[in-house]
Amino acid sequence: MLTLKAAGVLDIDSGEIIRPGVVRVADDRIVGVGGQPEGEVLDLGDLVLLPGLMDMEVNLLMGGRGETGLASSVTDDPATRVLRAVGNARRTLRAGFTTVRNLGLFVKTGGYLLDVALSKAIDKGWVDGPRIVPAGHAITPTGGHLDPTMFSAFMPDVLNLTIEEGIANGVDEVRRAVRYQIKYGAQLIKICVSGGVMSLTGAPGAQHYSDDELRAIVDEAHRRGLKVAAHTHGAEAVRHAIAAGIDCIEHGFLIDDETIAQMVAARTWLVPTTRLADAMDVSKADPALQAKAAEMFPKARLSVKAAYDAGVRIAVGTDAPAIPHGRNADELVALVERGLKPIDVLRAGTINAAELIDAEDRGRVAPGLLADIIGVPGDPVDDITVTQDVRFVMKGGKVYVQK
Numbered sequence: 575m576l577t578l579k580a581a582g583v584l585d586i587d588s589g590e591i592i593r594p595g596v597v598r599v600a601d602d603r604i605v606g607v608g609g610q611p612e613g614e615v616l617d618l619g620d621l622v623l624l625p626g627l628m629d630m631e632v633n634l635l636m637g638g639r640g641e642t643g644l645a646s647s648v649t650d651d652p653a654t655r656v657l658r659a660v661g662n663a664r665r666t667l668r669a670g671f672t673t674v675r676n677l678g679l680f681v682k683t684g685g686y687l688l689d690v691a692l693s694k695a696i697d698k699g700w701v702d703g704p705r706i707v708p709a710g711h712a713i714t715p716t717g718g719h720l721d722p723t724m725f726s727a728f729m730p731d732v733l734n735l736t737i738e739e740g741i742a743n744g745v746d747e748v749r750r751a752v753r754y755q756i757k758y759g760a761q762l763i764k765i766c767v768s769g770g771v772m773s774l775t776g777a778p779g780a781q782h783y784s785d786d787e788l789r790a791i792v793d794e795a796h797r798r799g800l801k802v803a804a805h806t807h808g809a810e811a812v813r814h815a816i817a818a819g820i821d822c823i824e825h826g827f828l829i830d831d832e833t834i835a836q837m838v839a840a841r842t843w844l845v846p847t848t849r850l851a852d853a854m855d856v857s858k859a860d861p862a863l864q865a866k867a868a869e870m871f872p873k874a875r876l877s878v879k880a881a882y883d884a885g886v887r888i889a890v891g892t893d894a895p896a897i898p899h900g901r902n903a904d905e906l907v908a909l910v911e912r913g914l915k916p917i918d919v920l921r922a923g924t925i926n927a928a929e930l931i932d933a934e935d936r937g938r939v940a941p942g943l944l945a946d947i948i949g950v951p952g953d954p955v956d957d958i959t960v961t962q963d964v965r966f967v968m969k970g971g972k973v974y975v976q977k
Contacts, residue, residue: 575600575613576971580949583607584624586924586938589917591953595623599945602970606941616973618949618966624920625939626672626946626969627961628927629902630845630891631803631824634676634706635688637895638662647722648733652683659692663703665900668975670948670964671704673927673936675891677803677824678709678740678755678764680720685738687711690759702974705946707931709803710760711740713751713791718782719770719805727774745790748783752794762931763795767804767820768811771866772859778866779808779828788818801930803845807870809833816840822930824891826881827851827874834884843930845891846878849908853897879913888914889930890923903961916958945971 576599583595598606598613606612635655642649650658666674676689693706714720721741723733735741742751752763766782769775775782783791795802801821806812809830812823816836822843823829829837829844837844851871856864882888892905909919928937936944949966967975 575605577611577613577615578618578623578947578968579611579615580618580623581620582622582953583939584622584920584954586625586921589955591622591955597623597939597947599968599971602945604939604941604943604945604947607939621949621951621966622953623939623947623949623966624954625924625937626948626967627670627903627923628673628890628937629666629671629894629905629923630675630889630927630930631677631847632666632674632892632894632899632902634659634662634666634674634692634899635679635681638899641895647681647725652686652688655681656688656692659688660701660703662895662899663692663696663701663706666894666902667702667704667969668964668967669900669902670950670961670967671902672946672948672967672969673705673707673931673933675707675762675803675931676709678712678760680712680714680722680735680740682733682735683711683739685736685754687755687758687760704969707761708759709762709764710755710758711738711751712764712766712805713740713742713748713755714766715743715782716741717775718766719768719773719775720766721773724773724775745786748787748791749794752791756795756798756800760800762800763791763802765791765802765804767806767815768808770805770807771870772856772863774860774862777808778870779811781808781811781814785814785818788815788820792819812837816842825874825893827870827877829877829881831880834881834886837881837886838884841887844878844881844886844888846874846881846888846909847891847893847896847905848874848878848912849905850893850896851875852908853904875912878909882914882918887926888922889927890919903964906958906961910958917955919958920954
């Protein structure tokens with residue numbers, strides 16, 4: 575038995591700080607909150623404890639040390655990417671994010687699901703990192719936003735990806751692509767429904783996949799019990815995604831009131847990744863991409879607040895490395911700056927995220943749940959910026975950070 579003794583512990587449901595903070599842990603579970611310490615006592619001083627945070631959109635296989643942008647897409651082999659991802663995973667965990675969704679690969683891998691392999695290595699204790707819900711390869715049409723050749727307008731036959739690696743066209747091919755990801759360990763499916771900012775795919779809101787293709791993807795995933803997350807910006811494209819039964823919209827920068835109302839009615843999740851509208855440096859990008867960013871980013875700052883006010887279900891996601899790995903909490907701060915209440919942002923990064931991934935064993939500091947607990951120097955309900963200064967990290971009852 576190990577007892578964590580701190581200044582307080584956040585009750586994420588009520589939004590109140592319970593003082594003092596006493597949490598008893600046995601093995602990988604929380605066995606008691608409050609009352610008297612038992613067993614070994616770990617005195618955390620004036621820290622406030624809260625559930626481990628969750629990031630619902632990361633790409634651990636991209637970014638980080640040694641990444642050279644577009645050149646890495648044709649120079650880095652799968653082994654190099656996994657080794658770099660180990661560092662990204664460690665930084666993410668040490669920042670207080672104990673669970674992430676890896677959404678999804680769009681690089682040459684030879685068909686290997688690198689995020690599944692990384693997840694297994696973390697679960698076995700070989701390397702340190704958050705719990706990973708892997709999507710395998712993102713599924714996108716030829717020339718779609720997540721077709722990696724579109725980031726730098728490569729000539730034909732450079733960096734061709736296979737159907738198994740996510741480039742799929744037509745109903746038969748998208749079904750095959752989904753089935754391949756599921757076969758080799760994907761726990762959700764990531765697809766590209768519309769254009770994006772940082773690729774030469776045309777208008778960022780334009781719908782890429784046809785309705786028939788979208789329905790086929792959702793059908794394959796849902797029959798196997800997996801959810802579908804969709805990179806989607808344009809309002810009309812989001813509406814088509816909702817009609818197809820897609821579970822979660824990533825970004826949604828251009829959603830309007832009509833689309834937001836449909837998301838509320840369908841209970842479609844939104845992972846807004848709003849910080850990248852402030853943090854992404856596009857000064858050296860192609861002029862066409864700079865123009866798209868100038869159009870998109872101001873709207874991104876407004877659409878998330880409109881969605882929140884209307885009651886759209888929101889979960890935290892960063893699109894790291896759009897936010898550097900280990901700076902994930904910047905997204906929480908940005909959401910508060912957009913006008914969301916700090917407690918609702920904390921819920922979006924804990925209990926909401928847990929609901930999105932169907933994980934009933936985390937998201938709260940409560941008996942019976944996984945001992946995924948972090949400590950910050952102050953009340954995050956009063957000052958969300960304390961989440962950028964995580965001084966204690968426990969995952970599954972094991973301490974990874976104690977400052």
